[in-house]
Amino acid sequence: MSSCGTSSRFGKTDDAPKPQKTGEKIEDGKASWYGPNFDGKLTANGEIYDMYDLTAAHRTLPFNSVVKVKNLDNGKSVTVRINDRGPYAKNRIIDLSKKAADEIDMLGSGTAPVELILMEGDLKNSRVTDLKVPTYTVQLASYNHEHQARSHAQKIRGARVEKINMGDKIVYRVYHGIYTDKNNARKKQRQLKRQGFGGYVKQIEN
Structure with missing residues (x-):
């Protein structure tokens, strides 16, 4: 019997095709x-x-x-x-x-x-490209207003802003990088921290 509860439980996996519709x-x-x-x-x-x-x-x-x-x-x-x-x-x-x-x-x-x-579920429009391989990013900030997120992102080379629909509100998050190796994401997060930019590693959910 295995256990679960966080997103830190992944090892090497094989490639899997991305499904396009329900019922498959x-x-x-x-x-x-x-x-x-x-x-x-x-x-x-x-x-x-x-x-x-x-x-x-x-x-x-x-x-x-x-x-x-x-x-x-x-x-x-x-x-x-x-x-x-x-x-x-x-x-x-x-x-x-x-x-x-x-x-x-x-x-x-x-x-x-x-x-x-x-x-x-909607996998066709999801950012999940391989069911067996989670992808990670470094989240640096989250704002209620786009201009605040853009201003923050401009300070960090390679940062990007994504619009996130939270259901009852919209937020704008500042991310850096996309990684299939969580250790590489953590390495980048530590590097950014040394440069004065706080953040944390998270799994890209959809």
Whole structure:
């Protein structure tokens, strides 16, 4: 059984094609599940993890994507919503909640070969280019007004400003770089800090 909860659980992975629409198989591999040790703790998207909800952790799928998980050993399926990041263990593609794992009879074995089918979510317009490889950036600042973000970005060579829709408001964030190796992102963050620019490394979500 593997565990999850943050976005720092990634190793080397293989390339995967980017799906274009719902109803298509997007990935296959090994599923695992996580439960009591994480029940009641925060998930990567800020929710409280409930092991009796039908949720799951995935490396890169945008939060709130809905996928059908089919157990290839017995043909049973369960539909889950992505609200966390994981799995930690390499060669595993999804971490299911305890209830979701029970629905497809994999609690006892701990893992099972599965295929994932996208039921709800927009990957065509997502910045996710490889389901198995998370991408990172250095976030340097966030502003309510674009001119403030532009002014900040002009001080940092290579910085960019992105408009982020938060649902009820728009914010303008200053980012630097795009990395598939989190260590390289951290190295750049430390370099920028020495130059007087605070920031932190984050996974690009969508």
